[in-house]
Amino acid sequence: MSDSQGKDLATVEHGEAPLYPLPPHRPRTTDTDPRAARRAQRQVATQFALSAVLTVGFFVAYWVVPVDQTVELGPFGVWSLSNLLLGLTLGGAILLIGTGAIHWAKKLMSDEEIVDERHPLGSPEEDRAAAKEMFDTGLAESGFAERKIVRRSLIGALLLFPLPFIAFLRDMGPMPGTSLRNTIWKKGTRIVVDVSGQPLRPEDLQVGTLVSASPEGLDEIQEEEGTQNARAKASIILVRMSPDEIRSDQSPEGETWAYEGILAYSKICTHVGCPIALYQRRTHHLLCPCHQSTFDLADSGNVVFGPAARRMPQLPITVDDEGYLVAQSDFTQPVGPSFWERG
Amino acid sequence: MSIIVNEAGKAISRADQRMPISSLLKANMRKIFPDHWSFMLGEIALYSFIILMLTGVYLTVWFKPSMAEIIYAGSYEPLVGIHMSEAYASTLDISFEVRGGLLIRQIHHWAALFFMAAMIVHMFRIFFTGAFRKPRELNWVIGASMFLIVLLEGFAGYSLPDDLLSGVGVRIVAGIVEAIPVVGTYLMFFIFGGEFPGNDFISRLYTFHVLLMPGILLALIGIHLVLIFYHKHTQYPGAGRTNTNVVGYPLFPVYVAKAGGFFFVVFGVTTLIAALVTINPVWNYGPYVPDQVTAGSQPDWYIGFLDGMLRAMPNWETVIGSYTISWNIFLPGVVMPGILTFALILYPFIEGWITGDEREHHILDRPRNRPVRTGIGAAVIAFYGILVINGANDVIAITFNLSINQLIWFTRIGIFVVPPLVFWATxxxxxxxxxxxxxxxxxxxxxxxxxxxxxxxxxxxxxxxxxxxxxxxxxxxxxxxxxxxxxxxxxxxxxxxxxxxxxxxxxxxxxxxxxxxxxxxxxxxxxxxxxxxxxxxxxxxxxxxxxxxxxxxx
Known part of the structure; x- marks a missing residue:
């Protein structure tokens, strides 16, 4: 057998002599001067002793300093005193064991380099032959090669038996169904301010403002379901601009989805689903803080930059009898990231 | 002293009647390891893993991997009365109620970052010196697999506290899974137990993070170390060093002291940093709420290159009939990481095929003597660097007063232009x-x-x-x-x-x-x-x- 360089592998010998011999060992001062050795010994012992002292210090800090005590350290701000002292004592105690041991090794243990021969890594030829023979014997004794029906039925059974374990995974979650296409917005659902839960009238919004909002009753639904799923899809932003600034919106022919310059868009980015609320009032651009997809709210929420492929879905809104802003219906397209079945 | 030695001797001889302990010691106690600072990089990774297991076990004592909603009533005033998951609340408890809890948490997080950094630098050392060549290809494959597992493991640990910052990261992952053609939506529903965020994710992730991944890692580290022992360590070229010898110091006592001591150094330094530098202050971020996000959201740095890829991708999407293929997410989020993974794992075999080299190599290459390999490595660093920068482009744009659109265009073009230039120059x-x-x-x-x-x-x-x-x-x-x-x-x-x-x-x-x-x-x-x-x-x-x-x- 030979490799591409033409060297015969069988002749690559072990124990080849180096071109240049190992340089002679140079003794350290600790090897030649007993005083230096004693000094190194003291240095090592001091580090170990200091470590022990710091461990004791750790327990003092553990019992004396309350966990919630803070300390003001000038320009470095406010610190948890407990964390600081526990960490410094424990860290110091551990570190000193390490530095002591390494100092010991470097100064006092032998530093004469030793040469070891490498052993051949593979099995000797006779072992390989013996192993093959054993395998062949075993194979012949088992009859695996001749008894086709045993072999094939075994392979069949082995191929089938993992399937139940895949089946078990089926109940990890429900089928998607149409759930990604709906949110809890319905005709007449009031729009409320995100944090306070206050319903909104058009006059509450000045031109140029952007408000994070959600459907009324969201908290109750969340309580009932025990998840934040409804919120993850239903969150919207309300933005008001003077009607002449709106170049287009997503209203189909004959419908009006905006109300007196108030537009409602999904808050969930169509790229990978980050909530968006970075709004540039002058350009009406909405910027996603995660991946910088930029949408133009004055122009149907279209993508003007970044990795998002789809415009922000618009929620059709109007006002109810009492003058509060409400949804005309659910979103007419799925909110959030695209998915295979979205179409 | 003599008592210790005598007792140890007796213990060994008792054990020896049951197992060949002495033979094992004889074969390995004076094993020679060569000395070089770059051989410590893998040690840092190993020791960080041990620190992670130690501190991780402590964290499991108090952490509650549950998304059940509760109202916070702990000692951190600004969040009292706020709705949050038990996972987040218990993370706050670890940080504010348990003595030393914050320290353990911070050691754990710092050690995770050091683990990742040490692995990456260690891998580059192996790459540039050709240490992956025969007979060590399998150890490269194991190491590269561990790197990928640790990437996932780190992301899982970062996501467990269910804070606002990490929750946004999980939302992004859900979006990436949804973008996988044909099966994506189903996968997403199975992973999250329904729609995002659901109620199951944190507890599922927890098992993944504390049991499955560490178990696999532990097994792989075991094989990794056994192979290093069996192959004997590589060495740099020098006087007295040949391909068939190994020159250095014996395991006992020199490396027991040096490597053992170095474990304490890594542990000690990590602890001191955890005492002095705050990491991941989740109490500042607040609990995860799916309609909230903070500007300047960044993943931990090792995920940065993936996020950078996601940010740089043009907005391509194809609709075929009633089906959608989101190239803008699928390519940078799934396909590219897949290609990079394969290229990484298979590199030793690719190079071996090209060079036709079937000899054993125990003397390391000097990077200059393998200009193409060194050039590839440098180009990978440039590729990675550009993506990491793009992963933080919003922060960079604000800090240096640059246009974010221009930064993204720089990445889109630079990713194709800069690595070849770097390759050529190197x-x-x-x-x-x-x-x-x-x-x-x-x-x-x-x-x-x-x-x-x-x-x-x-x-x-x-x-x-x-x-x-x-x-x-x-x-x-x-x-x-x-x-x-x-x-x-x-x-x-x-x-x-x-x-x-x-x-x-x-x-x-x-x-x-x-x-x-x-x-x-x-x-x-x-x-x-x-x-x-x-x-x-x-x-x-x-x-x-x-x-x-x-x-x-x-």
Missing amino acids: HRFCIGLQRRDREKLLHGYESGEVLRLPHGEFIEIHKPISDEEKAVILAKEAIAPLPAPPETDENGVATPGLRGKRLRARLSRLYFGDDVATPTPAEIAEAEHHAHELHDHEVAELESAGKDVPANLP
């Missing part, structure tokens, strides 16, 4: 260093001593380099590229697999074509002879002019 740089090595070997090094000859000429005295340096330079193997395959054999039969063989020969020329030949012994002798002749003549001139001849002239 390649040239390596060849230059090879030429310099050859120069040094043939003509010695420039001593900086300038001599003026009587006829007015200035010469700089070159002095021969030391034997140690010669040994390092001469360790470079001269390798000729594979010859181009003949189209037909002598009987006119077309060579089977001609295309593959041609590609291989071409790649081999790329690998070795520009190699600067190491001088042969004859060339070295000739150069020395030549040097003497010249200097004899100069010496004669100096002597006839009655000048002192410098003693250090050859």
Whole structure:
């Protein structure tokens, strides 16, 4: 057998002599001067002793300093005193064991380099032959090669038996169904301010403002379901601009989805689903803080930059009898990231 | 002292009657390991893993992996009365109620970052020195697999506290899973137990993070170390070092003290940093709420390159009938990481195929002697660097007052332009260093001593380099590229697999074509002879002019 360089592998010998011999060992001062050795010994012992002292210090800090005590350290701000002292004592105690041991090794243990021969890594030829023979014997004794029906039925059974374990995974979650296409917005659902839960009238919004909002009753639904799923899809932003600034919106022919310059868009980015609320009032651009997809709210929420492929879905809104802003219906397209079945 | 030694001796002899302990000790106790600072990088990774397991077990005592909503009533005033998951609340409890809890949490997080950093630098050391070559290919595969597992493991741990920052990261992952064609939506629903965020994710992630992944890692680390032991460590070229020996210090006592001590150093330093530098202050971020996000959201740095890829991708999407393919997410989020994973794991086999090298290698390459490999490594660093920068482009744009759109365009173009440029420059740089090595070997090094000859000429005295340096330079193997395959054999039969063989020969020329030949012994002798002749003549001139001849002239 030979490799591409033409060297015969069988002749690559072990124990080849180096071109240049190992340089002679140079003794350290600790090897030649007993005083230096004693000094190194003291240095090592001091580090170990200091470590022990710091461990004791750790327990003092553990019992004396309350966990919630803070300390003001000038320009470095406010610190948890407990964390600081526990960490410094424990860290110091551990570190000193390490530095002591390494100092010991470097100064006092032998530093004469030793040469070891490498052993051949593979099995000797006779072992390989013996192993093959054993395998062949075993194979012949088992009859695996001749008894086709045993072999094939075994392979069949082995191929089938993992399937139940895949089946078990089926109940990890429900089928998607149409759930990604709906949110809890319905005709007449009031729009409320995100944090306070206050319903909104058009006059509450000045031109140029952007408000994070959600459907009324969201908290109750969340309580009932025990998840934040409804919120993850239903969150919207309300933005008001003077009607002449709106170049287009997503209203189909004959419908009006905006109300007196108030537009409602999904808050969930169509790229990978980050909530968006970075709004540039002058350009009406909405910027996603995660991946910088930029949408133009004055122009149907279209993508003007970044990795998002789809415009922000618009929620059709109007006002109810009492003058509060409400949804005309659910979103007419799925909110959030695209998915295979979205179409 | 003698009591300890006696008792240990007795214990061993008792054990020896049941297992061949002495034989095991005999074979390994005085095993020789070579010494070099770069061999400590893997140690840092190993020790960080041990620190992570230790501190991780403590964290499990108090952490509650549950997304059930509760109202916070702990001692951190700003969040009292806020709705949050039990996972987040228990993370706050670890940070504010448990003595030393914050310290353990911070050690855990810092150690995770050091683990990742040490692994990456360790992998580059292995790559640039060719330590992955035969017989160590399998250990490269194991190491690269561990790197990928740790990437996932780190992301899982970062996500467990269910804070606002990490929750946004999980939302992004959910979006990436949704973008996988055909199965994506189902996968997402199975992972999250329904729609995002659901109620199951944290507890599922917890099992993944504390049981499954560490278990696999532990097994792989075991094999990794056994293979290192069995193969014996590689060594750098130098005087006295050959491909068939190993020169260094014995495991017992030198490396027991040095490596054992180094574990304490890594642990101690990590602890001190955890005491002094806050990491992941989740109490500042607040609990995860799916309609909230903070500007300047960044993942932990090791995920940054993936996020950078996601940010740079143009917004391509294809709709076929009623189905959508989100190239803008699928390519950077799934396909590219997949390709990178395969390239990483398979590199030793790709290089082995191109070079046709089937010999065992125990002497490490100097990076300059493998210009193509070194160039590839440098190009990967450039590729990675650009993506990491783009992963933080919003922060960079604000800090340096740049346009974010321009930064993204810089990445989109730079990702294709910069790595090839870096490859080319590194390649040239390596060849230059090879030429310099050859120069040094043939003509010695420039001593900086300038001599003026009587006829007015200035010469700089070159002095021969030391034997140690010669040994390092001469360790470079001269390798000729594979010859181009003949189209037909002598009987006119077309060579089977001609295309593959041609590609291989071409790649081999790329690998070795520009190699600067190491001088042969004859060339070295000739150069020395030549040097003497010249200097004899100069010496004669100096002597006839009655000048002192410098003693250090050859």
